[in-house]
Amino acid sequence: QSVLTQPPSVSAAPGQRVTISCSGSRSNIGDNSVSWYQQLPGTAPKLLIYDNDKRPSGIPDRFSGSKSGTSATLGITGLQTGDEADYYCGTWDSSLSAVFGGGTTLTVL
């Protein structure tokens, strides 16, 4: 049972937009910034979004993040087949440990 709650899977057609939610509590998301990670099949995770809504260098602006209260959302526009991956949200909690969501598998139909 993960500390942060994500939907197990989402799907959309190429070119469409999809959102992935991440729900937590006041002690984690409520008090800390959220990051998002993409894990392509068979590879290590990669940072997509940090500080709720910022993109590291090299991450296309098709990826966006937002946070409100104790929830966060990852948005992906212009879906491509190469976006098929597992997506994880992450933050920190009051015990100074990082916590992750259980992951969401994105299928591009």
Added chain:
Amino acid sequence: EVQLVQSGAEVKKPGESLKISCTASGYRFNSYWTGWVRQMPGKGLEYMGVIYPGDSDIRYNPSFEGQVTISAVRSISTAYLQWNSLKVSDTAIYYCVRADYGGKSFDSWGHGTLVTVSS
């Protein structure tokens, strides 16, 4: 370019000890938190803990404290994850990570070390 190069896959028996490594390059190792994340087969990500090589401050996820030991050697920019007595349930991929952006995000990841524990 920031790189985290991890040691190779390991196959061990229950009760054996193990130390895996992560060698950093492309940045000042002493100035960033370096940590470990576990991914059990077919499962999600679990944070284990981090070390700040500059002063050897170590912070463990309470779920892993006492089960593993995190350490680092500054002179060779290498972090370690160690077990004294492996269990079958330790079978997983272990990722080395660097924390950046105020130490709040894991901006660089190693390729992962697969540890298989089986009798």
